Structure formats: C-alpha cells, structure tokens
Amino acid sequence: MMRMIQLTFLCFISMLFSSAAWASDVAQGKHIFQNVCIHCHGMGGEHKFAPDLTGIGQRRDVTWLDTWLKGPGKLLKHDRYAQALLGKNKYGIHMPQIPSMKDDDKRASVIKYLLAEF
Numbered sequence: 001m002m003r004m005i006q007l008t009f010l011c012f013i014s015m016l017f018s019s020a021a022w023a024s025d026v027a028q029g030k031h032i033f034q035n036v037c038i039h040c041h042g043m044g045g046e047h048k049f050a051p052d053l054t055g056i057g058q059r060r061d062v063t064w065l066d067t068w069l070k071g072p073g074k075l076l077k078h079d080r081y082a083q084a085l086l087g088k089n090k091y092g093i094h095m096p097q098i099p100s101m102k103d104d105d106k107r108a109s110v111i112k113y114l115l116a117e118f
C-alpha cells in the first residue's frame with residue numbers, strides 16, 4: 001500500500017515537472033517570437049511582411065515547421081505547400097534562414113509556442 005502511494009506521488013511530481021518544462025519552453029518560444037518573428041509576421045491578423053500565422057498548427061505539422069524553421073530552402077526544393085507559399089507571396093520579402101533557428105532547443109520552443117498560442 002505504501003509503495004502504491006509512493007508511486008502515485010512520483011507520477012504526480014513528474015507530471016508537474018514536465019508541464020513546468022512545457023510552460024518554460026513556451027515562454028522561451030514567445031520571447032524569441034516577439035524579438036524576431038513578430039517584425040514580419042505580427043500577431044493575430046496584423047501581419048506586416050509575411051502571412052498571418054493564426055491556426056498554423058492546423059495547417060502544418062511539427063515536422064514541416066521544424067524543417068521550415070531550420071531553413072526554408074530545403075523545403076522549397078520539393079514541397080508543394082512551401083512552393084505555393086512563395087507563389088502567393090505579395091510582400092516582396094521572403095522568409096530568411098534565421099540563425100537562432102539552427103539551435104534545436106530554440107526551434108522546438110518556438111514551435112511549442114506556435115502550437116500553444118496561434
């Protein structure tokens with residue numbers, strides 16, 4: 001019985017930690033977004049030089065987002081969605097390869113933020 005209680009307690013603690021880790025990742029992602037991405041994408045419809053990212057989690061999956069953020073060039077070679085994005089670009093500017101997005105952790109945190117908030 002004691003063991004059961006200990007196990008339940010352990011599960012509870014690890015759940016708390018993983019949701020805290022998720023929240024801190026989202027916070028880091030938000031920080032990056034508001035320093036870098038927002039200049040082009042804006043928030044909630046007030047996009048400036050790039051598409052509105054509202055609902056991006058429904059349009060694209062994590063793998064696509066990860067590849068895109070690493071460097072759009074790779075997707076543009078073969079991915080129709082990416083090619084179509086460029087086709088309908090009316091901004092006169094393209095999504096650059098963003099140096100901080102080479103970092104796996106930073107990229108993951110931005111993706112979590114996009115999925116959580118957009």
Ligand code: HEC
Binds near residue numbers: 053056086
């Ligand atoms: C210099 C402007 C600029 C910056 C900075 C920028 N983007 Fe973009 N982004 C674009 C443009 C323009 C497109 C449309 C595709 C194209 O023409 O390159 C795009 C497309 C996208 C898409 C696909 C949108 C869709 O509707 O499918 C995502 C996701 C995205 N950007 C995320 C980000 C994130 C996250 C950041 C910050 C790490 C960022 N972008 C920074 C200009 C920018």
